[in-house]
Amino acid sequence: MKIFRSSLLIIMFLLLFGLSGCSKSDFDSNVTFHAPQTQDKRVIIEHLKTPVTTIDPAYVQNESEIMIAKLIFQGLVQENSEGEVVPCLAKEWTVSPDGLTYVFYLHKGVYFHNGKEIKAGDFKFSWERVLRINAPYAYLFANIQGADEVLAGKETLASGITALNDYTLKVTLKRPQKNFINLLTHPAGAVLDRYELVEQGVNFAKPGNMSQPAYIPSGSGPFLLIEWIDGRNLTLGRNPLYFHEKPSIWRVEFTLAEKVEDALLDFLAGKVLVLQDVTSHDLDRSIIEPDQISLLEKPLQKFRYVGINAKIKPFDNKFVRDAVMYGLNDKEILYASRGESGEVLTGYVTDYWYRQSVQEKIYYTYNKEAAVNMLVQAGYPGGEKLPEIPFYCGDTDEDRIVGEKIVENLAAIGLQVKVYPLPQKDLRRVVKNGEAAFYTGVFTAKSSELEDFFREQVDSKWQKTISNPDWDVLLDKAGQQDQTMRLNLYRQLEKEILGDSRIRYLYSYKSAAVVSDRLDSFQLGPGNNVYFEGVRFKEDIPD
Incomplete structure (x- = not known):
């Protein structure tokens, strides 16, 4: 120990020493707080x-x-308060002309909280650990040479991650990835003390x-x-x-x-x-x-969505999926769960995320008549002969309210839905394993890149709910492009996902912080x- x-x-x-002068009475819970x-x-x-x-x-x-x-852990780079990617533990880096090799030069004399100096080998261990345990964010490092072998359990070390010396880390990719640096702002890119872990x-x-x-x-x-x-x-x-x-x-x-x-x-x-x-x-x-x-109010890179697994009946019927998407009253759900602390998403989430003007309206808005008609075309008029549909959500108060409103919305078109609240880790598990037919989730920015959302929810290599090889190729291709082309490919990907009634966005979040x-x-x-x-x-x- x-x-x-x-x-x-x-x-x-x-x-x-940092808190000198404090005594037990200073922290007595019975003390009335007036002037500090x-x-x-x-x-x-x-x-x-x-x-x-x-x-x-x-x-x-x-x-x-x-x-x-x-606040506790850091990586090679980080985001500042404006969402810009800036150096952190890496003071600088170089990228080869072919875009495959990154060399990071670490600051010297930087220490873990326990007093041990941070070395390039610590980053190698930390990233390989994410791959070895097949963590939810292993996709961050999947494009590194040797990552596939580690993920498959054939190797414990990734050949594409090399500590050239104590302060120089070399990373070799399988294919160019223009947003690789941006993705490293993700918490999973942080360095850990291997021995302590x-x-x-x-x-x-x-x-x-x-x-x-x-x-x-x-x-x-x-x-x-x-x-x-x-x-x-x-x-x-x-x-x-x-x-x-x-x-x-x-x-x-x-x-x-x-x-x-x-x-x-x-x-x-x-x-x-x-x-x-x-x-x-x-x-x-x-x-x-x-x-x-x-109140300090600020729009956030955070949004709520619903997803459907088309492999599970009755959602293998596209008309049933359409009925659900038309039957969700996003404005009503938002107001019930958050009041005015959010906005209904009317365009692609790509435009919202990267603060672009809305390029195109989304496929589905609330339309009860259209929802009823979709059920008729599906062969289930008024929801007749359809079994009760399980709906999975988180276990917070907001999740509960969202679930209640979705039950009400869909009951109005003849669908019987039962809510199953789960802790967040269990919700993530059932969605990743393809066990949830119908669910809602909240996506919060972990890095500056929206690719995190698509990898977690769409890429068939990392989850079993949505599987489409063409979408996987499109997502891989997007990462190789500069931002303008990448965003165009994201929009194309969204257009196909939304058009197939696999995901529907409900609302974005607006934070209101109360600050002294x-x-x-x-x-x-x-x-x-x-x-x-x-x-x-x-x-x-x-x-």
């Missing part, structure tokens, strides 16, 4: 709405998990409980994990070894179990300084008056992630 002990030593150092004390002024408490079940970069899925993983085993990046503390995974990001009690709280501390400008914030404490209405009251009392994804419905359910808070006026330089990224490394308290800013 040497590495675990070294992590604890760093945490003890942080607590003893000096000892507390560099501690941010944030309420998280979405659950956190893992912070393993290879498995994170929702916006809370992605944000925390990016092996030692922690199945406990790596998993929560602890009141009797068994969480193991501390070492990244290289601006913050390190201090404590994580499953379903209650997760605390990050400032990384004293951070190689960029060190954060002004000493600690970030995330509350995980509190209701939004209660968190809003804590905000007014000064206990909570940040709440994310506060919808108009959240405000309606609280006793807070609108003039008591100010004591904070300065508060920025939200495209995936609703807060850049806490740049946040400061206004009282710390010199006049």
Whole structure:
């Protein structure tokens, strides 16, 4: 347990010196928070709405998990608050004229949280690990030479990933991939300490409980994990070894179990300084008056969709799929689940994602008459003789409301639907394995590239719900093009997917964060992630 002990030593150092002057009474839950004390002024408490079940970069899925993983772990490159790709642990890189070979030059003197210096071999291990365990995001590295053999279990090392020396990483691709650098902003591109990961085993990046503390995974990001009690709280501390400008914030404490209405009251009392994804419905359910808070609103790279597996009856009948797509009242579903905190998607998600003008209207909008007619053409007028349809969704309040509205919408055209809520990891599993006939999901930006969505939902190499060799070829071809041509191919891919009634977009997300006026330089990224490394308290800013 040497590495675990070294992590604890760093945490003890942080607590003893970074938080000097704090005593037990300073953190007494019975203390009424009025004017903040000096000892507390560099501690941010944030309420998280979405659950956190893992912070393993290879498995994170929702916006809370992605944000925390990016604060702890880092890769060769990263996205800034404007969505631009900038260097991170790689100070620079070169690309061969044929576009097949990338050479990354790492910063020297950059350390994991446990004090071990980061070397090129650590990146090789981390990426190969994603391939070896066939993680959900293994597609990120599938175009690297030797990746197929690792994925198949024939090899443990990918021949196309080479540490030329301690600070130089060479990557050789099978075919040119113009968006390769952009995809590396994904959490799964982060570097991990190989020895620590092996030692922690199945406990790596998993929560602890009141009797068994969480193991501390070492990244290289601006913050390190201090404590994580499953379903209650997760605390990050400032990384004293951070190689960029060190954060002004000493600690970030995330509350995980509190209701939004209660968190809003804590905000007014000064206990909570940040709440994310506060919808108009959240405000309606609280006793807070609108003039008591100010909202930071921003459109996000995040959207909700429904998917259909055409291999499972009755959805092997195209007219039944059409009936469902016409029968979904997206405006009603959005208003019921999020109020005004989103927008119905009227065009291709490609245009929404890359902030392009709408090129073409999507195939399906709510049309009850057309839905009824599709069932007639399918041979099931009014839904007669059709069995009950299982509908899979997540287990959040929003998922539940979406499921209820979809049941209502489709009952109006004669379809009987039953909702099966699942934890996010189980929902992802049944969709990936082709077990769900009808489902809804939420896609949140993990990198700057929309390719992540198409790989997860359409590419037949990575899931069994949708299988079309022509779409696989089109997606592979898109990655080889510059952005203008790539977006055109994405639109062509979407046109065919939507036209076959396999996916329908419901709405995009608009974040509304409640932020204390004591904070300065508060920025939200495209995936609703807060850049806490740049946040400061206004009282710390010199006049």
